[in-house]
Amino acid sequence: MAAPRASLRLVAPVWNGGTSGIRGLSRAVDPEGSPRKGRTLLRFLADRFYDVEAVREYLLQKQVLKVLQKNRFQDKEWMRPNGRGLSGELWKLREVPVEAVDASGCAINYQGLDNLLALKELQSLSLQCCPHVDDWCLSRLHQLANSLRELSLAGCPRISERGLACLHHLQNLRRLDISDLPAVSNPGLTQILVEEMLPNCEVLGADWAQGLKLGPEEQTRDTASSPIPA
Amino acid sequence: MLRRALRLGLGPGLLGRGLGTHREGSTLGKAEGSGGYRGSGVFPVSSHVTFRTRGPGPRWEDSGSLGAGAWDGKVSEIKKKIQSILPGGAWSPLCDTSHLPPEHSDVVIVGGGVLGLSVAYWLKRLEKQQGAIRVLVVERDHTYSQASTVLSVGGIRQQFSLPENIQLSLFSVEFLRNINEYLAVVDDPPLDLQFNPSGYLFLASEEGATIMENNVKVQRQEGAKVCLMSPEQLQKKFPWINTEGVALASYGLENEGWFDPWCLLQGLRRKVQSMGVLFCHGEVTRFVSSSNHMETTSGEKVTLRRIHEVHVKVDRSQEYQPVECAIVVIAAGAWSGQIAELAGIGKGPPGTLQGTRLPVEPRKRYVYLWHCPQGPGLEAPLVADPSGAYFRREGLGNNYLGGYSPTEEEEPDPGNLEVDHDFFQEKVWPHLARRVPAFETLKVRRAWAGYYDYNTFDQNGVVGPHPLVVNMYFATGFSGHGLQQAPAVGRAVAEVMLEGRFQTIDLSPFLFSRFYLGEKAQEHCII
Numbered sequence: 055m056a057a058p059r060a061s062l063r064l065v066a067p068v069w070n071g072g073t074s075g076i077r078g079l080s081r082a083v084d085p086e087g088s089p090r091k092g093r094t095l096l097r098f099l100a101d102r103f104y105d106v107e108a109v110r111e112y113l114l115q116k117q118v119l120k121v122l123q124k125n126r127f128q129d130k131e132w133m134r135p136n137g138r139g140l141s142g143e144l145w146k147l148r149e150v151p152v153e154a155v156d157a158s159g160c161a162i163n164y165q166g167l168d169n170l171l172a173l174k175e176l177q178s179l180s181l182q183c184c185p186h187v188d189d190w191c192l193s194r195l196h197q198l199a200n201s202l203r204e205l206s207l208a209g210c211p212r213i214s215e216r217g218l219a220c221l222h223h224l225q226n227l228r229r230l231d232i233s234d235l236p237a238v239s240n241p242g243l244t245q246i247l248v249e250e251m252l253p254n255c256e257v258l259g260a261d262w263a264q265g266l267k268l269g270p271e272e273q274t275r276d277t278a279s280s281p282i283p284a
Numbered sequence: 285m286l287r288r289a290l291r292l293g294l295g296p297g298l299l300g301r302g303l304g305t306h307r308e309g310s311t312l313g314k315a316e317g318s319g320g321y322r323g324s325g326v327f328p329v330s331s332h333v334t335f336r337t338r339g340p341g342p343r344w345e346d347s348g349s350l351g352a353g354a355w356d357g358k359v360s361e362i363k364k365k366i367q368s369i370l371p372g373g374a375w376s377p378l379c380d381t382s383h384l385p386p387e388h389s390d391v392v393i394v395g396g397g398v399l400g401l402s403v404a405y406w407l408k409r410l411e412k413q414q415g416a417i418r419v420l421v422v423e424r425d426h427t428y429s430q431a432s433t434v435l436s437v438g439g440i441r442q443q444f445s446l447p448e449n450i451q452l453s454l455f456s457v458e459f460l461r462n463i464n465e466y467l468a469v470v471d472d473p474p475l476d477l478q479f480n481p482s483g484y485l486f487l488a489s490e491e492g493a494t495i496m497e498n499n500v501k502v503q504r505q506e507g508a509k510v511c512l513m514s515p516e517q518l519q520k521k522f523p524w525i526n527t528e529g530v531a532l533a534s535y536g537l538e539n540e541g542w543f544d545p546w547c548l549l550q551g552l553r554r555k556v557q558s559m560g561v562l563f564c565h566g567e568v569t570r571f572v573s574s575s576n577h578m579e580t581t582s583g584e585k586v587t588l589r590r591i592h593e594v595h596v597k598v599d600r601s602q603e604y605q606p607v608e609c610a611i612v613v614i615a616a617g618a619w620s621g622q623i624a625e626l627a628g629i630g631k632g633p634p635g636t637l638q639g640t641r642l643p644v645e646p647r648k649r650y651v652y653l654w655h656c657p658q659g660p661g662l663e664a665p666l667v668a669d670p671s672g673a674y675f676r677r678e679g680l681g682n683n684y685l686g687g688y689s690p691t692e693e694e695e696p697d698p699g700n701l702e703v704d705h706d707f708f709q710e711k712v713w714p715h716l717a718r719r720v721p722a723f724e725t726l727k728v729r730r731a732w733a734g735y736y737d738y739n740t741f742d743q744n745g746v747v748g749p750h751p752l753v754v755n756m757y758f759a760t761g762f763s764g765h766g767l768q769q770a771p772a773v774g775r776a777v778a779e780v781m782l783e784g785r786f787q788t789i790d791l792s793p794f795l796f797s798r799f800y801l802g803e804k805a806q807e808h809c810i811i
Contacts, residue, residue: 188462191639193481193538222663243680247662
């Protein structure tokens, strides 16, 4: 699984709305921020001295480039940036439509989606664990209705069932991942309703029996086994 | 300490603003003691006016790091007390006036619903200097039990025919999308509007199809994302609809849906209190004004009036407080017509500008909540039938909200908010069942009624100044779409009050003068 860090690089380095400068990048890079003493000292010094800030930027860039980026063009493999950023052959391929974008963990937001929605032949989009993708962003995805076949929204903290309701425009969708959405009030019921809404789509997500209570005779059994539907 | 003092010295406006309310040392102007006023049980956070100097001198005194914190607090308390006792302050030696509104206020907003609070918010946001304008919001029912805001279905759409309405709605939806940036209050949790971006679906019969096409063209020009659908496309997209009699449908793809109006109201209230707006739990009973006889350039005589005082009667008591004010804003919703009459608007020979009333009156509308187990699924938008019936999904449990706009003859009596259940049986259900066959079996769970602030002239809002009463502004009369336009209308009224003209959205077609000139700003249809 790709580490959920770093910005999205597509064709020319496109700055999306989420990361504003290097500070934003550092936030995107290190969401947990494990409080190591060395790191906080570095941050403290970097706030005060230009030289330390430059060193920190350099370290950050190295970290960023180490992480894999996955973007796939038509019939080509995933494009990843090498040590010098995205390779030169990307420029030659700029006429080729983009088929798949992996934006997991990116701090992409409502305005930043402009960049993705311009890709009219996009077939697979992964927005896993994006912290700023919310119901409003989902309402914009209808522009990709003609081509989008695969969508993953797993782990996005701001998406609720109200945003999932506007996915019904995506009639070509064949795979939808809505697992682990903490803001959805009733995951099992939402799963059923989304499956009814998109009949041709395979919906991965909550176990639909989740949230059902065990009947009195099952309560003595091991709760690890899935409860029998009512 | 050095760092903070340096920052205070360097920041010309930004940091200075934030610290403005706490700096007693540089207060030159009149200030009201915060102990002198208590309204609706809520204590205002910062209720005094500070006139700051821009020099670095006073800032150094009050860097806040001098002396112990406790002494600082005591000094400011003492200063507040002294200022409230001095002439002009709110303290009265003879009796306890803490339950009364203040004696002076720059702007009095009659009505504390979403429109009144929106005007208050934008006034405080657009004022040139922080704390420059004292705003008082007078609301007679702090439980909002009859207010249109909270009884509303909560929809927002851009599918109007007037470009002004579309622009108002577009800005409002952008406001709602970024509500936690606009209405952020320190240390308070962010707002969750529970917005459902499911869109509005308008159905048109043969006669209405051309009008709908023209409307959609205007909407697209203004930037709304709407798509037109033929009956076949409609059937494919929403198989639960019966497309009999439908010639064309327009469907909002983005920025349309419904949300929780109570959350917006509370968010505005909280933010507006933190910005220093005073709330008063009372009713406006009288306006005291003076007249000025003047002549226009063409020699016609006009009587210009100016309101000097608003008498606010305290709830459940005969006590009232005359509030001296500079500007009055009427945002009283369904009761704006009554308030305007109190102010003497419409008292004159009919057919003249003086005799033109504010044509806003309360109209009762019912909303029913029903359960239908086989009903439309998660994708259901807010569907508006050509007959005038509408419904939307509510929650995940196959519950639906809906209603129907009665014709003029069937208008229910607006004296109370009692629900007529026969109305559903006879008027609403047949249309619903015809449009969505699954609704033939349904069970009404709850119902309530609310008022439209119905503009009998052209069913669109009244915004802006009155041509004769020079310091009165209106923000009312939206006839059912006030909630969805409130943020933008608040900004427009604040702009007119502060700058003298509309700056972002030109709402000249919605001025009061159109009632006299007879120019209707009519919308195609309302629900």
